[in-house]
Amino acid sequence: MNITEKILARASGMEKVCPDDVVFANVDKVMIHDVSGPGVIKVFEKLKKQGINVDKIWDPSKVWVAEDHFVPSADKISAENIVKLSNFTKNYGVEKHFKYGMGQYGICHTLSHEEAMVKPGEVYVGGDSHTNTTGALGSFACGLGHTDVAYVLLNGKIWFKVPETLYFKLNGKLPEYVMAKDLILKIIGDIGTEGGAYKAMQFGGSGIREMSVESRLTLCNMTTEAGAKNGIVEPDQKVVDYLTTRGATNISLIKGDENADYQKIYEYECSEMEPIVAKPFSPENISIVREAPSVELDKSYIGSCTGAKYEDLEAVAKILKGRKVKIRTEILPAAISIYKRAMENGLLKIFLDAGVTVGPPTCGACCGAHMGVLAKDEICISTTNRNFPGRMGHVDSQTYLSSPLVAAASAVTGKITDPRDLQ
C-alpha cells in the first residue's frame, strides 16, 4: 500500500485497502472556519428539526476553528457569523478557536502547520477545499462540505472512496528564483484542472527531500486545483523538526511500502523549471513568465494559504529590498505568527519602504470576499490559487497566478516579470 492507502486502512480498521474501496474512516482532526462553521451550524439546526440529537459533538478536543474568510468583519452579516462561531465553540466546549484580535489567528490551512494542529499519519478533514495543503505533513488531508463536516462532528467518521494515486517524482533541486509555486503551476498545466480528479497526488523523489516543508505545503495546496482528493508527501526529519519546534510530540514517520502501487508516475527535473504564470481564467492556462503577455498590471496581491507563508514573504523581501513598487501592492501575511516573524526580522520595514500596504491575515480578496477585491477590467498578479472569472472581484477582472518572487518582481515593473530579469 502507498501512504494514502495505509492511512485510510489504519483509520478504518482494515488490514488492507485498494483504490475504489469505500471505507468509513475515523477522523483524527476536523477544522471549520467562518464560512463552513455557520454552514455546519445551519445543518445542525436542520437536523434538530428532524429529531436528530445535536446537543453534543463527538470529541471537542479534535476540533479546531479558524476565522479567516471575512475577518476583519466586512459587514454586519460577517460580524454575526463570527458571533455564531464563538457561541458554537463555547456551547460545544471547543477550546482551539483562533480568534481575530486575540493573539495567534490566520488562514486555517496556515494554522494547520504553524500551530502543528495535524501530524503525519492522521486523517484530517476541513470545511474548505484547500484542506489538501496539510498533506505536506504526511497526513491524509481532505476538504469536505458542510453536511459532511457536520456528520464528522457528530459521528467522528466519514466515508471515503480510496483514491488512485498519481506519483510525481521530482528530481534534483529547483534553480534560484524558481519556487514550488512555479512547479505546481507547471504540473497543473500538464495534467489539467481535472487531471487529478478524485485521486491522491503524491510528491516524492530527491526534489521533495531538497524542498522545505513550506514549499511542500505549496505543492499540496494546489492539488485542489487539479481536482485531487488529497495531496501528500511522505514525512521525513524535516517535518519532524518543523512540527517539534511548534510544540508537537509523538510524531511517527509513516511511509508507503517499497512495492506500493501508483496509477501513474510522472517525472520532473527540478533544475529545468522556470518561473510560470497561470493566465486568466484557469490555473491550467500556464505560460513561462518570459513568454507571458505584456499587459499593464493594476495590482500585485501577495497573500493566501498558497503564497503568504514566512518563506514566501522572505522571497518577496529579497526582491523588494531597496526597490519601490510601481503598482498597488498588498502583502497579507497568512497568520499572526508569520506577521510577527516578518516584523522581528525586518521584512515589514522592507515592504513599507517599498511602498507596499501590509494588511492583517485574511483570505480577503483571494476569494473575492473583501479587502482589496478587483474592479471591472482590473488586472492583478497574485500569489493565490484560483483565477476563475470573478474569483477576486468583478467578473470582468483578470488574475494571473504566480510565485511570490514573480508577484514581487512584477510589482516593481508593473508588468509580468521574471525575477531574473530585474535590473
Next chain:
Amino acid sequence: MKGNVIKYERDNIDTDVIIPGQYLKIHDYVELASHAMEGLDPNFHSKVKEGDFILSGRNFGCGSSREHAPIALAHSGIKAVLALSFARIFYRNAVDGAFLLPIEIEMDAYTNISEGDEIDIDVSNNTIKNLSKNQTYKMKPFSKIIGEIIKSGGLFKYKLN
C-alpha cells in the same frame, strides 16, 4: 423525473460562478438562490423554474468546497445537474446533503439535448429520455454507495452496515 433543460455548453463551470465568493457569508438558502449562477448567467434567476435541470460539460462544480453551490441551485428549483463529469466536492455535497442529483452523461446526451428540451431521467434504468426529440440516452450508473445514500435521502439518513 421530468423537467426542462437549461444548457451551458462549456467545461469547468466552477463554484465561483455558481455562487460568487462575496455571498459565502450568507446562509439563508432563499437569498443564496437569488444569486445562483450570477458569475456566468445573470438571467438565470429569472428564467429558472421549479423542476428544471442544468446540462453542462466536464468538471462541473470545480473549485471550492462551498456547499452554497448545490444549495443555491437546489433552492432555485434545479433537481438535477447533468454533466460529462463532476468535481469531487460538488458531487459529494449534492449527494450527501440530498440537494440535487448529479447525473453523469455521455457525449450523445450532451450534444443532442438542447436548451429548453423536456427530458425524463429514469435513475432505476439509467436512461434519459428526450421527450422533445424522441431520443434515449444512457446515464452512467451511480456507484453502490452513492446510489444507497441517494436512496436513503442523504448521508444522515443512510444507515451504516
